[in-house]
Amino acid sequence: MERKLRRLFSRAYEDIEINIPRVEQREFGIGNLEKKIYKRHLAFLSLEELKAFLIREAPFYISYSAAYYQNPSAPMEKKGFLGADLVFDIDVSLEELEKAKEDVLYLYDVLKQDFGFKDIVINYSGNRGFHIHVRDPEALGIGKEGREALVEYFNLQKFDYKELLKHYTAYRGKKDAEILATGGILGPSPREHKAGFLGKFLTNLYGVLDEKGRKFLLKGDWRYVKSSHVKKALEKTRLRLDVDNQVTSDLSKLIRMENSIHGSTGLQAKVLSLEKLEGFDPWEEAVVFSKEKKVLVQMKESFRIPRKNISLQEGKLYRMPEYLALFVVLQKKAILKD
Amino acid sequence: MGLDKDLLARAKRAWELFEKSKNPDLVEKDLLWPLMVFAYFRKPSLYPRLLDRYAKEEWKHIDKEKFIEERIPLKDYLNYLYDFPLYYRDVRKGWVRIDRDKDGLEVLKKQITQKIASIPREEINKRFKDWRTQAEVRLLKVSSHPPCIEALLKKAKEGKNMGHYERLALALYLVNIRLPEDDIVEIFKSLPNFKEKTTRYHIQYVKEKGYSMFSCDKMKELKLCVAECGIKHPMEWHYGKKAQKTL
16 A cells, blocks of 8 residues: 555656755755654755655655754754754644634744744645744844744743833833834824834723723823733734744754655645735645545544545445545555555 | 963962852952853853953943944854844844943853853863862762762761662762762762771772773663763763863
């Protein structure tokens, strides 16, 4: 069965375009049906070589390093670290992909508006979520601690509004008005996501105050701001994400290669434009196996295909489109019968 | 700053003074830097206080407006000020507004630490070799040891009888942290069947042969490991993995 699956992966890779920037400086790792990464420290000199490898070996999983190295195939301590893409992983579930999309959009906006990044690539993970790769030169040199700080900006694990007020003293006075004017609702083109977390918070705080409170706030005077106002403003402001800290902060982490086929689903880790993201449905856009060709499978256990509303019974035989058959087989819920 | 020629001499002097006063605030100004270098590599618990004093002193003479802007690039913030959550700051388009006085000092501190951290550990070991023996004696009194060694030390102190491998492990450890022979003998003195001559002979034997300390695996095998303390070799407790080689 494994050989048959491999043949299908190999054929699919013939039609997949791979485009990885600085491919020759990345470390690659491949996986089989038992282990997602069983071999690492692989390196390719060119995209052509990588593609030939994919067609020839047809690995069930392929990951690459966010990091760039002088010698990507050398042992860890001899690789010669040159920098690393800033990567975020939003991992939810196939069912909750819509929620994940919202998170990705928020994250994307913050990366752009707050952090000023421009070179941002979003891809479907091939399974339960999305990956975001930031490749701006300014991002590549951020250290482990700095990356952890960025994750915290999204996850708000240690957020404490009393602390906010304490730190806030540095910005009081004229600065309240300035932040509100340049980033918030008072600005020439009011846009919520313009002025960072603090700007959003101030804008929302301004919004929940009455006339008098607003007037004073603009002068940096918080005397009419009650803790109930702060709480309300915070609720409006904070969008707690669940970004995987380890993926972002581990500089030697291998991450699913974009546009590769995910060996747990048979779906493609497809790169998505922002416009495509909203309407993205993996059962449409991420399918690489045939939708017409029918394949016979036998269920090992009862299973429901997520986002499809198809329930399958243990022990039964089903003839279904190849892409769905591969999904249930790779999920280890069924075996190929042909 | 840096590793100039007389750093060693000055560090020695600084350490002696510090040993007397135990008060980092009383260390002479020009001895502060060598003592800090020492502390960073050898006595991390002392380091933050020294750094604090040193940086504050430097900060007085720095032209703050030249040193740091009121808005700094995000990447600089993440390099120097990552300990302070970003969401309390005004962050826009990759620029972070900071407090020149408060944050500037923190940036300076990080820069100093990064400078010290960039000194190769091997270099430090070489430079500080001569007087390490003396320092380690004191280190033994003031600092801690891995749990397995603590257990052995306790046993020795309480005058319990110790098996061959227990004695050997403890002796190897003490020799390897360069405790003077007299001090090692002192530690074994409480053992019921203690014989000074025999003890000295064994210590010298171990020293001459240059035996290194048992690894944690070996300690486990000998059933002398008492806790999962997260290290792979008992010597790591003091020197870290790299320094181990140069001992």
